[in-house]
Structure formats: C-alpha cells, structure tokens
Amino acid sequence: MRNNIIAIIAISFLTVGALWGVGNLLNPQEESGTKVESILLIAQRSSFNGTNPDIHVGVNVPAKLVVCNEDTVTHDLRVDEAKNGGITPINTAPLRGGQDFLTAIVAEKPGTYEYYCSYHLGMRGKIIAQ
Ligand SMILES: [Cu+2]
Structure with missing residues (x-):
C-alpha cells in the first residue's frame, strides 16, 4: 500500500x-538580453507597404530595418537628422527595382520622426520612439 x-x-x-x-x-x-525588432518596408506602387505605416520603436532599442524596392521605378528611404538630435539619420541611397537595403532605426530620444522617399512626396510616414 x-x-x-x-x-x-x-x-x-x-x-x-x-x-x-x-x-x-x-x-x-x-531569451534574456536585447530583443531586436525587425521591420520590413516594401516600396511598391508609390507607397511603403501600401499605407506608409507608423513605425513604433523603443528608445535605445535598435530596430532592424529592411527596405525592399519591388517597384519598377527608383525609390530610397531617408530619415533626416532631427533638430535636437534623437535619431540616427538613414539614407539607403537610390534603390532600383529589385534592390534592398538593410539598416537599423536607432532612436536615442523619445519623439516622432519622419521617414520618406526623396523621389516621391507621398511616400512618407512616422517613426514614433517611446
Ligand atoms: Cu519613392
């Protein structure tokens, strides 16, 4: 028993x-340690991902960014230096159709920043760092 x-x-x-x-x-x-966000922006028909989405990132949390041009025309993606700093500028240089570019979004201060294509006025969206 x-x-x-x-x-x-x-x-x-x-x-x-x-x-x-x-x-x-x-x-x-x-896993403990740094968690890396990954963001994919596809340039197609004169927008990024169809909607130029807001991108949310953490302050001092680098986010991997892949920009793909799946269009027939040239695009790029830029983030300018903010007046008071706060984000690392990005410039993919011209991407022809089929080319892509790997970079990172690094925001050092909370704020709203802009990403845009220098060829097309309508291709712009926000990076919101919190
Ligand atoms: Cu463009």
Whole structure:
C-alpha cells in the first residue's frame, strides 16, 4: 500500500515535469538580453507597404530595418537628422527595382520622426520612439 502511494506520487511528479517541459517547448521563454525588432518596408506602387505605416520603436532599442524596392521605378528611404538630435539619420541611397537595403532605426530620444522617399512626396510616414 505504502509503495503504491510512493509510486503514485513519483508518477505525478514525472507527469507534471513532462507537461512543464512540453509547455516550455510550445511557449519558449524570451531569451534574456536585447530583443531586436525587425521591420520590413516594401516600396511598391508609390507607397511603403501600401499605407506608409507608423513605425513604433523603443528608445535605445535598435530596430532592424529592411527596405525592399519591388517597384519598377527608383525609390530610397531617408530619415533626416532631427533638430535636437534623437535619431540616427538613414539614407539607403537610390534603390532600383529589385534592390534592398538593410539598416537599423536607432532612436536615442523619445519623439516622432519622419521617414520618406526623396523621389516621391507621398511616400512618407512616422517613426514614433517611446
Ligand atoms: Cu519613392
């Protein structure tokens, strides 16, 4: 009888342990350290991603930015230096159709900054750093 109870307790521990292990496999915990956001902007039909979306980044949390030109005309992506600093300027240089450019958005101060294509007035959106 006593052995049975011990066996049941042992099996319970094994079951809970196994379920916990499976749970961690299904929902891996975030690795500690820097989490890098990735942002993809596709230039197509004179907009970025169709809507020139707002890009939200954390202050001092570099975000990987990939700019792809999937259009037939040349585009670029620029972020100018802000008056009081706060963001690292970006200039992809002209991207022809099919070219892409890998860079990073690095905001040192909270604020709203602008990204734009220097060829097309309508291609502009906001980078919001918080
Ligand atoms: Cu453009």
